[in-house]
Amino acid sequence: GAVVSQHPSRVICKSGTSVKIECRSLDFQATTMFWYRQFPKQSLMLMATSNEGSKATYEQGVEKDKFLINHASLTLSTLTVTSAHPEDSSFYICSARGQGDFPNEQFFGPGTRLTVL
Amino acid sequence: TQLLEQSPQFLSIQEGENLTVYCNSSSVFSSLQWYRQEPGEGPVLLVTVVTGGEVKKLKRLTFQFGDARKDSSLHITAAQPGDTGLYLCAGRAPGTYKYIFGTGTRLKVLA
Numbered sequence: 001g002a003v004v005s006q007h008p009s010r011v012i013c014k015s016g017t018s019v020k021i022e023c024r025s026l027d028f029q030a031t032t033m034f035w036y037r038q039f040p041k042q043s044l045m046l047m048a049t050s051n052e053g054s055k056a057t058y059e060q061g062v063e064k065d066k067f068l069i070n071h072a073s074l075t076l077s078t079l080t081v082t083s084a085h086p087e088d089s090s091f092y093i094c095s096a097r098g099q100g101d102f103p104n105e106q107f108f109g110p111g112t113r114l115t116v117l
Numbered sequence: 118t119q120l121l122e123q124s125p126q127f128l129s130i131q132e133g134e135n136l137t138v139y140c141n142s143s144s145v146f147s148s149l150q151w152y153r154q155e156p157g158e159g160p161v162l163l164v165t166v167v168t169g170g171e172v173k174k175l176k177r178l179t180f181q182f183g184d185a186r187k188d189s190s191l192h193i194t195a196a197q198p199g200d201t202g203l204y205l206c207a208g209r210a211p212g213t214y215k216y217i218f219g220t221g222t223r224l225k226v227l228a
Contacts, residue, residue: 108159
């Protein structure tokens with residue numbers, strides 16, 4: 001149980017285009033999901049907290065108009081990188097907060113590698 | 118801003134050696150997790166510690182949460198090449214479900 005998937009696993013796009021990344025909780029409902037970004041050789045940096053049915057909460061320094069987050073259902077959150085540029089190239093990882101017996105744990109997706117040319 | 122500093126940043130050791138990784142902060146956390154991450158994959162949870170002073174063992178791995186819940190350590194006994202990876206601690210901010218990740222420790226165990 002507690003499986004989180006991400007789609008796509010890898011995407012290459014041209015500068016100026018928008019890219020949507022999906023994060024799904026496959027066997028549980030997730031009212032809260034988190035989006036992280038990880039640059040090569042670095043740790044995970046929390047970008048935003050995605051709350052089902054309400055606006056996402058962004059961390060300091062993260063542009064909410066550039067990284068659009070939608071959490072329209074209890075099993076799906078999407079991150080759209082708008083007008084992507086080469087500096088947005090990174091490994092994007094989502095996680096979903098557990099429920100029931102594991103409300104304080106987060107379950108991670110496998111990540112999405114974004115390359116902007 | 119809560120920060121979690123891990124040390125050492127890099128560690129290269131021979132198979133069979135012991136090692137300890139530290140995770141330190143000036144902030145208090147409600148709980149702390151340790152993860153291992155392989156290249157190109159998401160982090161995999163190793164353990165969650167909640168109570169100050171708590172010690173948990175997972176085979177050759179021993180995790181400890183500081184009494185004040187501001188720091189933690191991970192000790193690996195008789196390291197094996199399969200232990201190679203990026204080790205990350207992550208603290209949960211009090212009153213939230215938000216986790217802040219540490220700076221990471223990259224471990225390489227040589228056969």
